[in-house]
Amino acid sequence: TLTERLNTVFKKLKGQGKITEENVREAMRQIRLSLLEADVHYKVVKSFVATVQEKAIGVEVLSSITPGQQIVKIVHDELVELLGTRHTQLRLTGVPPYPVLLVGLQGSGKTTTIAKLAHMLKQGGKHRPYLVPADVQRPAAIDQLTALAKQIHAPCYPSKTSDNPVRIAEKAIQEATRAGCDVVLIDTAGRLQVDEPLMAELQKIKEAVNPSDILLVVDAMTGQEAVKVAEAFNERLDLGGVILTKLDGDARGGAALSIKAVIDRPIKFVGIGEKIEDFEPFHPDRMASRILG
Amino acid sequence: FAGKKEIDEELLEELEEILITSDIGFETTQELIETARKQLRRKDINNPESLKQSIKNQMVSLLKPREGRLPIDDLPIAPYVIFFAGVNGVGKTTTIGKLAKNLKARDKKVILAAADTFRAAATPQLALWGEKAGVDVIAHQDGSDPSAVVYDAIQSAQHRLADFVLVDTAGRLHTKKNLMEELKKMCRVADKVMPGAPHEKLLVLDATNGQNALMQAKQFHEAIGLTGLILTKLDSTAKGGVILQIAHEFDLPIYLIGVGEGAEDLQNFDAEAFVQAMF
């Protein structure tokens, strides 16, 4: 663990004196290595380590904990601050129905997450979700969301693969109101951030239904490319937040830090399994500990 | 003289950034750069192009031995049973669809086994791919035992004298012991109905994943003894650099790469092309 590595770096430093520039340099190397292993982006690691280095130099060595533990605490606190210190809710502003758009790369977990969001809203008792399958490209994508909607007893728009996603979204808003629902969760096809026509399609959906919230769904195993992906989606759509999925695995999830550092949008929820109930609000302190390993 | 050293440092950082942001990983990056520097020092070369070329050459020599080809026209046995395994959402089902179409176009008789009986609409998804490829799909009810689908599919393949059985499995995180046990059981059942099956156990890896791909390879290999790898989503901006570390640690052929969502977006793994795309 990072704590063990840092303890080794500082083992000559006992409960007296200050943490000096020399022993900090090796500590920073260990922190950098640890964060890169955790998939935090190269550039984000660079600026993060610089910040931590500044805070670490000249710190009084306490007698109650090891210098290694002190540094870890500085790193941990800095991570928590960067990741966002409060759980942010779905943005449901203005007059209902509130459209919520989920976007992201192929296979990141959007369709499953829509069902989880709907289930969470239903459990909350304050909102009535309406599900919209607007992925007409992936084989059986409509079937997938329709089946999930049935599982959670939520109404679902009867999309057809011959429909166009923009038209589906528009018609679904009207249907949702007729069905007495106030939150319209729109599933979209996975797409690469460099696929110009597909990114333009998302902008058209946004213009057509004026979503109250737009969430980027990101796989926790995502590597260095997380930054480019998040930047592109954010630039095109002005995201409301991020949902991190598959946190039930052993990926350290450094993509979370990279994304937050670069686009500064809140990570709102996390997927922690394949079942509908496997969904939680984001906890920055838990994420910080996980990234540190 | 000091100026020369400065260029070195800047160049090294530049190279380090290219390699690390390609998901090659910190340790492997250091090894590549260190080896390149040693090589150049011996030859007393010190220009940026040579350094880059040395790294490229190292990567190609690491990956070239891992280029593999599935036996298609020279099947040692039929039906040739191929399992597709991997974590959630990496592209297993889509890859099977692409391969099925490709094999059918080469006049092979293919049967698909819809052994993901868990995820919503997994069977309809594979069924649609079966339709696209013009091949039959063996499927059971949702929630049924995936091993039963494996058994049924291999038996059908034997009766119909099929060349290939492509087995789709549910996405599973390698950290889930019960799911890994289920996968092991599916392998045992395949061997029971046809000794020696499955003849290929392929791990499908997503090029957008970072260092976790190494863990996936380790755990799946330990669990079922992989025979090969497939790397998908190389049409994305991700470079799939983790495959270098995987190639270094495991003597596993990389058979295919996915370069898109269409039926034609499946290619053989080519070491040179892969390294070229990274730079």
Ligand SMILES: Nc1nc2c(ncn2[C@@H]2O[C@H](COP(=O)(O)OP(=O)(O)OP(=O)(O)O)[C@@H](O)[C@H]2O)c(=O)[nH]1
């Ligand atoms: N273990 C785990 N699996 C998840 C989680 N979220 C989604 N999945 C799985 O990830 C896979 C992909 O999920 P989908 O919902 O189909 O992903 P998607 O983003 O809609 O995919 P595309 O529509 O093809 O872009 C499925 O096997 C899901 O069950 C999670 O939090 N944990």
Ligand SMILES: Nc1nc2c(ncn2[C@@H]2O[C@H](COP(=O)(O)OP(=O)(O)OP(=O)(O)O)[C@@H](O)[C@H]2O)c(=O)[nH]1
């Ligand atoms: N861009 C791109 N997308 C791909 C590629 N291969 C698969 N996909 C997409 O990735 C998403 C997930 O593909 P699936 O075939 O459902 O993945 P899976 O591994 O079977 O997923 P689960 O069964 O849910 O674990 C789909 O949207 C596919 O179209 C590829 O090579 N490139």
Ligand SMILES: [Mg+2]
């Ligand atoms: Mg989907």
Ligand SMILES: [Mg+2]
């Ligand atoms: Mg699948």
